[in-house]
Amino acid sequence: MLTYLSNPQRFMAFSAWAAPLFFAAAVIALGVGLPWSLVFSPADYQQGETVRIMYVHVPAAWWSMGVFAFMAAASFVGLVWRHALADVAARAAAPIGATLAGLCLITGSLWGAPTWGTWWEWDGRMTSMLVLFVTYLGYIALWSAIEDEEKAARLAAILCLVGAINLPIVHFSVEWWSTLHQPASIVRSGGSAIHPSMLGPLLTMAAGYLFLFGALVMMNMRAAIFRRRVESARARGGEA
Amino acid sequence: MSAFVATFKRDVALMWTGGGALAPVGYFLGATMLVPLAMGPDRALLEAAGPPLVWIAAALAVLATLERLFQADLEDGSLEQMLLSPAPLEMLVLAKGLAMWCVVGLPIALAGAPAAIALQAPIELVPAIVLSLALGMAAFIGVGLVGAALTAGVKRGGVLIALIVLPFFAPPIIFGSAVAVGDAVAAALSILAGCALGATALGPIAAAGALRLQAE
Numbered sequence: 001m002l003t004y005l006s007n008p009q010r011f012m013a014f015s016a017w018a019a020p021l022f023f024a025a026a027v028i029a030l031g032v033g034l035p036w037s038l039v040f041s042p043a044d045y046q047q048g049e050t051v052r053i054m055y056v057h058v059p060a061a062w063w064s065m066g067v068f069a070f071m072a073a074a075s076f077v078g079l080v081w082r083h084a085l086a087d088v089a090a091r092a093a094a095p096i097g098a099t100l101a102g103l104c105l106i107t108g109s110l111w112g113a114p115t116w117g118t119w120w121e122w123d124g125r126m127t128s129m130l131v132l133f134v135t136y137l138g139y140i141a142l143w144s145a146i147e148d149e150e151k152a153a154r155l156a157a158i159l160c161l162v163g164a165i166n167l168p169i170v171h172f173s174v175e176w177w178s179t180l181h182q183p184a185s186i187v188r189s190g191g192s193a194i195h196p197s198m199l200g201p202l203l204t205m206a207a208g209y210l211f212l213f214g215a216l217v218m219m220n221m222r223a224a225i226f227r228r229r230v231e232s233a234r235a236r237g238g239e240a
Numbered sequence: 241m242s243a244f245v246a247t248f249k250r251d252v253a254l255m256w257t258g259g260g261a262l263a264p265v266g267y268f269l270g271a272t273m274l275v276p277l278a279m280g281p282d283r284a285l286l287e288a289a290g291p292p293l294v295w296i297a298a299a300l301a302v303l304a305t306l307e308r309l310f311q312a313d314l315e316d317g318s319l320e321q322m323l324l325s326p327a328p329l330e331m332l333v334l335a336k337g338l339a340m341w342c343v344v345g346l347p348i349a350l351a352g353a354p355a356a357i358a359l360q361a362p363i364e365l366v367p368a369i370v371l372s373l374a375l376g377m378a379a380f381i382g383v384g385l386v387g388a389a390l391t392a393g394v395k396r397g398g399v400l401i402a403l404i405v406l407p408f409f410a411p412p413i414i415f416g417s418a419v420a421v422g423d424a425v426a427a428a429l430s431i432l433a434g435c436a437l438g439a440t441a442l443g444p445i446a447a448a449g450a451l452r453l454q455a456e
Binding site: 131134135137138141142146154155158159163165166167170173174176 | 442449
């Protein structure tokens with residue numbers, strides 16, 4: 001599948017119908033998931049209606065990490081097999097991942113205010129997410145700072161892979177750090193005991209996010225390929 | 241091996257004639273000086289929160305020295321000579337990092353003693369803080385090599401290096417500040433040594449990969 005799509009021609013043909021399809025799937029999943037989670041799902045017996053922030057927040061947290069893993073895989077392929085399309089994919093995914101990480105931080109803060117009584121808490125997960133967000137920003141900034149696109153792609157791929165090594169280390173150091181400093185953690189660890197009536201809308205939202213990511217990343221990639229074609233056509237026209 | 245020694249000597253000489261540790265150490269102490277000005281001179285407050293802030297000053301001082309690390313080599317053609325040399329580029333990058341640790345890292349670690357004392361660290365903790373800074377500097381420089389190599393072709397890349405490298409500074413700062421407040425000192429020192437070794441082992445490989453692209 002991946003080798004088949006590594007040809008830009010075939011990718012363009014595939015994404016021409018796959019991107020709208022993913023977009024439609026995202027519209028359906030979010031169209032079902034948003035009302036389900038924000039209106040029809042049960043309110044929490046402790047948190048009340050504010051629990052609904054979870055349905056926006058948790059999928060953003062999951063996919064901001066998932067997108068970085070996707071970028072690391074694409075960077076690896078781009079670096080090892082010199083696939084131009086893998087570079088394009090990694091670059092196309094970065095702003096989406098950064099947006100998800102930012103969304104996760106903002107909704108986390110909004111959720112923290114009513115439930116924990118604070119807009120920000122330096123707990124392990126929030127701190128790791130902040131580091132992930134800064135890593136995204138550095139990656140995007142490096143891409144835009146280097147003019148030669150091919151060179152930028154390779155350098156950004158190195159950064160992405162080194163960052164992928166760093167993030168788990170950061171995660172575990174921050175865990176250690178927050179357990180050392182926080183007398184009583186507000187976030188209970190192992191808090192995955194979620195009621196099935198909330199799991200349904202949560203997974204629907206997560207699927208919606210995933211489809212939306214797929215659609216957006218393909219659209220971004222198509223835009224990048226079209227731009228490259230325009231530029232090379234212009235360069236050829238300039239020579240003539 | 242002779243290429244390793246030659247690169248090390250050359251970089252030490254270059255950094256030494258360029259002012260040596262004076263500017264980074266001065267920056268480090270200056271940044272430390274600002275801490276009580278911002279927090280207030282209250283002794284109890286400084287005792288509780290001051291010592292870990294030497295780590296912020298140390299991180300900033302390293303960041304400020306990274307920008308020119310490979311840029312000068314790229315501009316004057318020494319990078320191409322390094323690529324032509326039969327010695328692996330990774331070794332030469334390691335030599336440059338080691339030179340930087342000797343000229344900049346170690347003096348900052350030593351300057352950490354007066355800085356920590358001025359921020360009201362308990363005197364018996366000061367040797368551990370100096371040791372932790374020496375290890376932390378190796379970790380900072382190891383990842384700093386990568387940041388400097390990635391941005392060697394970028395004009396005025398200083399802010400970009402900082403943005404790229406800062407997430408990598410998180411683990412050493414966490415364990416370094418644990419030493420500075422006297423929490424689990426032995427464990428934190430071991431983990432810092434692990435960070436230093438990991439960064440020294442992997443940093444030059446990633447940095448050399450980036451430098452090969454820069455010279456293309």
